[in-house]
Amino acid sequence: MPICYAIYSAKWRRLSRSGEPGRPPVPNELKELIRTMSSMNSTWGSPRIVGELAKLGISVTKSTVEKYRVRGRKPPSPTWRAFLKNHAKDVVSIDFLARPTVRFKILYVFLFLSVERRRIIHFGLTEHPSAAWAAQQVVEAFPWETAPRYLLRHRDAIYGEWFRGRVNNIGIEEVLTAPRSPWQNPYSERLNGSVRRECLDHNMIVLHEAHLTRILAPYVEYYIEYYNRYRTHLPLEMDSPATRPVRTPDQGEVISVPQVGGLHHRYGRRAA
Numbered sequence: 075m076p077i078c079y080a081i082y083s084a085k086w087r088r089l090s091r092s093g094e095p096g097r098p099p100v101p102n103e104l105k106e107l108i109r110t111m112s113s114m115n116s117t118w119g120s121p122r123i124v125g126e127l128a129k130l131g132i133s134v135t136k137s138t139v140e141k142y143r144v145r146g147r148k149p150p151s152p153t154w155r156a157f158l159k160n161h162a163k164d165v166v167s168i169d170f171l172a173r174p175t176v177r178f179k180i181l182y183v184f185l186f187l188s189v190e191r192r193r194i195i196h197f198g199l200t201e202h203p204s205a206a207w208a209a210q211q212v213v214e215a216f217p218w219e220t221a222p223r224y225l226l227r228h229r230d231a232i233y234g235e236w237f238r239g240r241v242n243n244i245g246i247e248e249v250l251t252a253p254r255s256p257w258q259n260p261y262s263e264r265l266n267g268s269v270r271r272e273c274l275d276h277n278m279i280v281l282h283e284a285h286l287t288r289i290l291a292p293y294v295e296y297y298i299e300y301y302n303r304y305r306t307h308l309p310l311e312m313d314s315p316a317t318r319p320v321r322t323p324d325q326g327e328v329i330s331v332p333q334v335g336g337l338h339h340r341y342g343r344r345a346a
Contacts, residue, residue: 104132105142107328112143114330114339117264125312126341131322154258158189164223165189165249166215169262170203170230171269175280183290184208186215187265189226192305194265194294199287205234212241224249226259269293300333304340 111123118126120139127134158165167187172180182203186195196215200207216222221244227233228251241248251258273293280286303316326345333340 100138100142104134107132108134108139108142109144110330111339111341112139117338121308121312122306125306125308128312129306129318129320130328130341130343131320131325161224162190165226166195166222166224167226167259167262169228169259169266170232171266173274173280173286175282175286181280181283181286183269183286184211185262185265185269186211187261188222189261192261197290197294199283199290201283203232205232205236208232209237209240212237212244212246216244216246221246223247226262227251228256228259229253300338300340304333305338 107127108123111126112118115122120136120143123139123143124134124136127139165188167189169185171183171185173183174180179201181199181201184198184200184203186197187193188195196211198207198211198214212225223246225241225246226249233248238248256263269290273289274280280289304314304318306312306314306318321343323343326343328341329344330339330341332338
């Protein structure tokens with residue numbers, strides 16, 4: 075063994091055994107909190123968890139969250155994701171969900187969702203959907219020149235000539251997803267699933283159209299309240315639209331409060 079190699083080897087061996095502090099280890103409690111947040115909130119990404127932890131007075135890097143979070147599904151293709159990111163403020167996503175009544179009739183709920191703020195703009199309900207009815211819902215959703223630039227939708231046959239003509243007259247450009255690619259409209263798909271899991275599945279028997287309207291209206295209001303008051307957003311530097319104060323560790327232990335039927339949780343601190 076060369077003398078220089080032996081000298082350097084002895085030096086670094088001595089330093090490694092001297093107990094000199096390096097990067098501090100991640101506490102087990104923080105690891106478990108990251109895993110819990112990611113598993114309880116399957117739609118959250120790493121930046122969202124970083125922002126939520128910051129509101130609890132815990133400073134952590136995105137790489138640390140990536141290391142300890144529970145892994146989810148792969149994201150959509152970069153090209154489509156880039157379009158949605160660049161034009162989010164100008165895009166409204168639409169979709170239908172169906173619900174049977176106690177007499178086995180099918181009611182259709184037409185939902186409008188703002189992509190930028192994930193805000194439910196409008197919903198309509200009917201037993202007999204048609205292109206003319208869907209076109210009228212567009213008019214009701216965007217009064218007084220509030221129409222978005224893009225309307226994101228699937229290639230459903232209900233969006234017929236009448237619907238396309240009305241949308242074009244308002245000045246909205248339609249963005250169609252690829253055939254058999256529901257993941258290209260993830261916002262409405264996620265909203266539809268949330269409505270079913272958190273609202274309709276807890277009201278098993280729907281009597282008629284007016285009854286379903288009474289069920290959905292409070293849920294929509296509740297969803298909007300959670301989104302605006304508690305959900306952190308990357309464009310807002312990981313703050314909520316209504317601004318949430320930071321809760322530091324000296325204010326007590328971390329607690330979770332279910333929101334929107336348990337799909338999401340908000341976190342705070344409670345004094346011992």
